[in-house]
Amino acid sequence: MPPVQAPFPHARPRRLRASPARRALVRENTLTVDDLIWPVFVRAGEGIEEPIASMPGMVRRSIDKLTDAAREAEALGIPAICIFPYTDPSLKTADCAEAWNPENLTNRAIRTIKQAAPNIAIMTDVALDPYNINGHDGFVIDGEIRNDETVEALVKMTLAQAEAGADIIGPSDMMDGRIGALRQALESSGYQNVTIMSYSAKYASAYYGPFRDAVGASGALKGDKKTYQMDPGNSDEAMRMIARDLSEGADMVMVKPGQPYLDICHRVKTEFQVPTFAYQVSGEYAMIQAAAQNGWVDGETVMMESLLAFKRAGCDGVLTYFAPAAARILNG
Numbered sequence: 124m125p126p127v128q129a130p131f132p133h134a135r136p137r138r139l140r141a142s143p144a145r146r147a148l149v150r151e152n153t154l155t156v157d158d159l160i161w162p163v164f165v166r167a168g169e170g171i172e173e174p175i176a177s178m179p180g181m182v183r184r185s186i187d188k189l190t191d192a193a194r195e196a197e198a199l200g201i202p203a204i205c206i207f208p209y210t211d212p213s214l215k216t217a218d219c220a221e222a223w224n225p226e227n228l229t230n231r232a233i234r235t236i237k238q239a240a241p242n243i244a245i246m247t248d249v250a251l252d253p254y255n256i257n258g259h260d261g262f263v264i265d266g267e268i269r270n271d272e273t274v275e276a277l278v279k280m281t282l283a284q285a286e287a288g289a290d291i292i293g294p295s296d297m298m299d300g301r302i303g304a305l306r307q308a309l310e311s312s313g314y315q316n317v318t319i320m321s322y323s324a325k326y327a328s329a330y331y332g333p334f335r336d337a338v339g340a341s342g343a344l345k346g347d348k349k350t351y352q353m354d355p356g357n358s359d360e361a362m363r364m365i366a367r368d369l370s371e372g373a374d375m376v377m378v379k380p381g382q383p384y385l386d387i388c389h390r391v392k393t394e395f396q397v398p399t400f401a402y403q404v405s406g407e408y409a410m411i412q413a414a415a416q417n418g419w420v421d422g423e424t425v426m427m428e429s430l431l432a433f434k435r436a437g438c439d440g441v442l443t444y445f446a447p448a449a450a451r452i453l454n455g
């Protein structure tokens with residue numbers, strides 16, 4: 124039934140906007156701290172917080188400093204952090220063996236943070252790019268990004284992360300068949316409670332530029348990622364990827380980037396009714412920060428508005444570099 128509305132002046136929609144109290148009563152969507160996942164960068168060393176020039180306000184932290192930050196995030200009520208490593212270039216190889224080293228930076232960080240901040244969920248990134256000499260998410264053999272060999276490596280990487288204590292595995296590589304392979308490996312290795320949040324609809328986007336600086340991948344990447352990440356023109360294909368990943372055992376799905384793909388978020392939630400997340404990526408973050416620093420927009424208000432948009436689109440939550448800043452505002 125279409126909504127019934129009296130003709131003017133009996134209906135004056137402005138009445139419901141007339142005061143903060145009435146606006147609050149009829150607000151359809153709200154952002155809460157429970158909606159936030161905070162992506163963070165870890166690097167080697169001790170006592171280090173190194174600013175990332177292309178992401179003002181974000182830093183790369185050594186494990187000790189990251190542990191402090193995780194404790195703070197836990198105290199703010201943020202449910203999860205997502206760890207991305209800045210890998211020393213000397214550890215990047217064509218066989219990407221560092222990716223499944225139980226003692227790599229990510230796995231050491233997981234263990235330390237689990238001890239110090241047991242109530243915050245730890246999400247990880249599953250893709251070979253931080254460890255790959257050529258910056259790709261998959262093995263490059265004879266100039267081709269190889270799918271099935273990569274999936275085998277992703278299984279080893281995932282099991283090492285699960286062993287270290289990861290709660291949520293985030294395969295961001297966009298290889299075919301990886302969710303089924305990871306789910307099966309987790310099940311048969313005793314990690315049946317490890318959650319998979321699949322980067323199901325990950326687009327080949329220029330909005331990732333600042334992130335590649337943050338993890339030191341910009342120099343390494345040869346070519347582009349268009350043979351595995353999705354074409355920005357496609358929407359039906361995203362639905363097929365979501366359906367496939369769910370059928371292979373994903374618990375939650377993600378759309379990435381966020382704001383330029385809100386139509387995809389809305390379609391996913393409407394068509395599948397599953398836990399749906401968006402990643403507000405580095406370029407989105409950098410654009411808001413740059414405009415705010417120049418005094419062109421009110422940074423805090425735009426930040427909160429940009430995050431609320433994900434809820435309105437139907438997302439259950441959002442990965443955002445703004446998580447602590449937003450949590451501070453939401454906590455009053």
Ligand SMILES: NCC(=O)CCC(=O)O
Nearest residue numbers: 295330331334404405406
């Ligand atoms: N696999 C993680 C990313 O690619 C992050 C992108 C970003 O924040 O730009």
